[in-house]
Amino acid sequence: MNVSETALKWILWIVLTTIIVIWLGYSMLSESADKTIFMPGPLSPGHHQLADACGACHADAFGGGEVLQQSCVDCHGEDRVKPFDSHPAKKFKDPRNVELLENIDALMCTSCHTEHRPEITAKDGVTQPIDFCVHCHQDVAEERPSHEGMAFDTCKDSGCHNFHNNRALYTDFLIKHLDEPPTLKQVVLPAKEYLDVIDEVVEYPREKYPLTQLEEKDIDAVERLTVSPEIKKDWLETSHAKSGVNCTACHITEDGSGSEKWTDHPEHQACSSCHSVEVSRFTEGKHGMRLKQGLSPMTPENAMLPMKEAAQHEDLTCSSCHGAHRFDVVSAAVESCLGCHDDDHSLAYEQSPHYQLWQKEISGEAEAGTGVSCASCHMPRISYDVSEWSSRIIVDHNQSANLSPNSKMIRSSCLHCHGLEFTLEALIDVNMINNNFTGKPVINSETMDLADSENQRRLKAAAEDEDAGMFGF
Ligand code: HEC
Ligand code: HEC
Ligand code: HEC
Ligand code: HEC
Ligand code: HEC
Ligand code: HEC
Ligand code: HEC
Ligand code: HEC
Ligand code: HEC
Ligand code: HEC
Structure with a gap:
């Protein structure tokens, strides 16, 4: 290879690199240019509309996990408190629960919802395996004998529990709504009042x-x-x-x-x-x-x-x-x-x-x-x-x-x-969603059965207490 050929290659290399640098710079800074080429993978379905706004999450190019965490909370913070969330940050700042964070850092949103990883992203943008509740609730069957033998991949997929929002699923609420008819006598939405x-x-x-x-x-x-x-x-x-x-x-x-x-x-x-x-x-x-x-x-x-x-x-x-x-x-x-x-x-x-x-x-x-x-x-x-x-x-x-x-x-x-049991049974049935709620639900909701037996247990315990009170001296 003679000298001029090498020089030519160098010049070509410099020219090409300059063009690429200018193009990348333009793409990063220009509002209309496609920035998705810099993504390690596509965004999750919940955020796909933000592909033109990387800065909504990556507020600071040099920031680490904390910057991302802050962006999640800035947009979603409102709902992440009790009673809208059963696992609010406060729970994990309690010293008694800190060791639970070793397996799964539940204080960081990205522990369960990372981005750009379609291969591990499930419904609701969850990037943990379905049975991840096991990390913190191995002992649930000891505290709740009714949960004996239940597999951890069923906790949140059978209409029983959610990780965040359980406002219609906690025990006292279920018990309060036992024995309701499928459709209530009075059916009317609240009136608007602007x-x-x-x-x-x-x-x-x-x-x-x-x-x-x-x-x-x-x-x-x-x-x-x-x-x-x-x-x-x-x-x-x-x-x-x-x-x-x-x-x-x-x-x-x-x-x-x-x-x-x-x-x-x-x-x-x-x-x-x-x-x-x-x-x-x-x-x-x-x-x-x-x-x-x-x-x-x-x-x-x-x-x-x-x-x-x-x-x-x-x-x-x-x-x-x-x-x-x-x-x-x-x-x-x-x-x-x-x-x-x-x-x-x-x-x-x-x-x-x-x-x-x-x-x-x-x-x-x-x-x-x-x-x-x-x-x-x-x-x-x-x-x-x-x-x-x-x-x-x-x-x-x-x-x-x-x-x-x-x-x-x-x-x-x-x-x-509607009554709660009818509602739960309609909502866990994919066919009902596809036909937009035509016909009666056919799947039995285990949730209400469990609430029923918990209610029986409580009534029995209360009755025993009362008996003990009467004859216990
Ligand atoms: C001008 C078109 C348009 C009209 C009118 C419209 N939508 Fe949408 N809807 C959309 C688009 C676009 C999306 C976003 C889909 C996406 O991001 O993939 C959407 C999303 C949704 C979603 C999914 C939300 C989610 O979080 O996944 C629901 C539910 C929905 N619309 C219901 C309605 C209802 C109910 C009405 C009428 C009261 C309505 N839409 C009127 C276009 C429309
Ligand atoms: C909804 C929030 C969100 C949006 C919008 C977003 N990202 Fe990300 N991005 C993340 C998260 C979360 C991670 C993973 C960080 C981790 O797990 O350490 C990440 C990781 C990355 C990484 C890997 C480098 C690193 O810090 O680990 C790159 C590169 C990246 N994003 C580029 C982009 C680009 C380019 C866009 C716009 C086209 C974009 N992202 C839009 C949330 C987002
Ligand atoms: C710019 C505001 C914004 C930022 C920043 C943001 N989100 Fe979102 N996110 C939304 C909106 C809007 C939706 C769609 C509506 C919804 O599902 O509530 C959404 C949806 C979601 C969903 C539901 C996904 C689905 O498929 O239904 C999850 C989970 C989520 N975001 C978690 C996060 C996490 C974790 C971060 C931080 C890495 C984050 N978000 C950053 C606005 C934001
Ligand atoms: C330990 C795992 C875990 C952590 C940590 C976590 N999530 Fe979730 N998230 C889930 C699961 C599981 C779902 C699916 C719905 C459910 O079970 O509540 C979900 C669903 C969501 C949804 C969509 C459904 C809904 O109820 O709004 C949003 C938005 C969301 N998470 C935001 C966040 C934000 C913001 C953070 C951080 C403050 C966060 N999550 C931390 C596990 C987690
Ligand atoms: C990182 C640890 C951790 C993970 C993962 C976790 N939990 Fe919890 N959960 C807790 C702690 C701590 C409590 C509070 C226990 C207490 O107050 O006695 C709790 C409480 C609960 C409660 C009682 C709610 C209430 O309002 O008091 C339910 C139900 C529950 N978790 C279900 C789940 C389900 C379902 C999953 C999986 C989708 C899950 N948890 C994953 C730590 C965790
Ligand atoms: C409550 C809000 C509101 C009020 C009050 C209102 N408009 Fe409008 N007007 C709109 C909106 C929204 C549009 C449509 C914008 C679009 O399509 O981009 C519009 C469009 C128009 C246009 C453009 C139509 C076209 O086809 O391009 C004219 C002209 C107009 N309005 C005149 C009036 C006049 C005159 C009045 C009073 C008699 C009036 N508007 C009252 C909200 C309003
Ligand atoms: C997806 C369709 C859709 C879009 C988009 C939409 N609305 Fe509405 N809006 C409705 C429907 C449907 C109702 C009436 C619902 C009812 O009667 O329960 C309504 C009701 C209202 C009311 C009356 C509320 C009350 O309490 O009396 C106002 C005000 C209103 N919309 C303003 C807006 C404004 C402002 C925007 C844009 C930021 C907007 N809407 C966009 C569907 C929409
Ligand atoms: C100067 C104040 C004002 C502005 C600006 C205004 N509105 Fe209203 N709007 C009202 C009032 C007051 C009502 C209540 C009327 C009623 O309930 O009879 C109303 C009612 C409505 C309703 C409900 C109508 C119904 O029949 O129930 C809708 C929808 C609505 N506005 C949409 C809009 C949209 C969209 C815009 C912007 C393009 C807008 N308004 C701008 C004052 C305003
Ligand atoms: C009786 C309540 C109800 C009625 C009425 C209803 N929907 Fe839905 N819709 C649901 C439920 C429940 C879901 C499923 C949510 C889930 O499980 O993810 C859903 C899901 C959706 C989705 C998201 C689909 C997806 O694949 O993510 C859209 C869009 C939607 N509905 C639009 C509409 C429109 C448009 C109408 C009116 C023509 C309508 N819905 C009527 C309850 C209803
Ligand atoms: C404003 C009142 C109202 C609301 C809100 C409502 N429904 Fe209904 N729904 C009715 C009435 C009334 C019927 C007719 C019942 C009948 O014929 O016995 C009905 C019928 C149904 C049916 C069909 C029953 C059959 O025998 O064909 C299903 C399933 C259903 N509703 C589920 C739901 C679910 C799930 C929701 C919430 C996502 C919901 N409904 C919200 C009033 C309501």
């Missing part, structure tokens, strides 16, 4: 937009009505005009420098001054989580779940379900969902008894709150702490919050209308 408590919404711009019925002559942006005559009609007929919410309440935005200007396309922040709870819950679930990171809205095209062809490029915002000026809550609860979702479970809904109840409600044949829409299960009306000093019934716009494990749905939805 208007009743609006005085407590501190940030509500009541001075600018007092709560009075507005009419055509009050419209504060008449010049904008040229775009579409439908706007006026829709607005006038629906609840915003009835409550004093004029055009500018949504359409005027501030451009940082303090000056205000009209926008034709209000984003979700435009709703915040009056509906901050809905906006924040929306951005914490799969529908709105990208917006929280300042990314473009989610679209069906990027979903892992089956979606309708025609909706592929639709942005997921408040208007996807509510429409731009009708702010409808009826079509939002079923029709809108089926405009996008295309899996077996969603498609089966219209054949279910719940859909018939929904039809009766919206036609006025049955009382409000007796129908069961997609939203009755996935966006339930729950009592929520809207501030440190008050709670009210809200429509939970985080449709991921009670989805999995599905026992989280029991208290927020089913128990308003």
